[in-house]
Amino acid sequence: MAAAIVTVAMTASEAAAQDPQLGVQPNLPESTVPVIGDGRSTAAKLCIGCHVIDNASNGIPAADVPSFASIADRPVQSVDALSIWLTAPHLPMPDPHLTRKEIRDLAGYIFSLRRAP
Ligand code: HEC
Numbered sequence: 001m002a003a004a005i006v007t008v009a010m011t012a013s014e015a016a017a018q019d020p021q022l023g024v025q026p027n028l029p030e031s032t033v034p035v036i037g038d039g040r041s042t043a044a045k046l047c048i049g050c051h052v053i054d055n056a057s058n059g060i061p062a063a064d065v066p067s068f069a070s071i072a073d074r075p076v077q078s079v080d081a082l083s084i085w086l087t088a089p090h091l092p093m094p095d096p097h098l099t100r101k102e103i104r105d106l107a108g109y110i111f112s113l114r115r116a117p
Pocket residue numbers: 042043046047048049050051064065066071074082085086091092093094096106
């Protein structure tokens with residue numbers, strides 16, 4: 001019985017999250033201008049253990065973890081796409097419970113490393 005109630009509640013909130021009537025998806029980070037330096041500081045604290053976070057080497061990267069520069073260079077990359085990607089947790093990455101500002105700043109910082117046109 002309790003399980004049935006939980007299932008109904010999840011279905012309702014999923015439906016609300018995808019309702020085109022809402023116009024904006026409620027969990028997206030705000031479209032503020034990213035502060036690149038703050039993003040780099042957060043990356044140096046939370047992401048450096050797995051990713052090469054800039055073009056200078058910060059040690060030996062794990063073989064199966066893309067560098068931030070290579071992530072930035074993906075063909076259809078953007079600050080918005082990175083923000084959306086960082087909004088949801090992704091295994092094997094730990095969920096560091098980033099704030100909206102941290103997400104925006106990290107996305108801006110990663111995108112600032114883009115070498116592709
Ligand atoms: C425990 C190791 C680990 C940590 C810590 C980590 N990542 Fe990752 N990250 C990964 C791995 C592994 C992948 C590749 C996942 C895949 O290909 O499915 C990845 C992928 C990504 C991608 C997507 C790359 C793509 O495929 O486009 C982004 C963006 C990213 N990480 C950002 C971050 C940020 C920002 C932080 C710090 C807040 C962080 N990661 C911390 C392991 C980690």
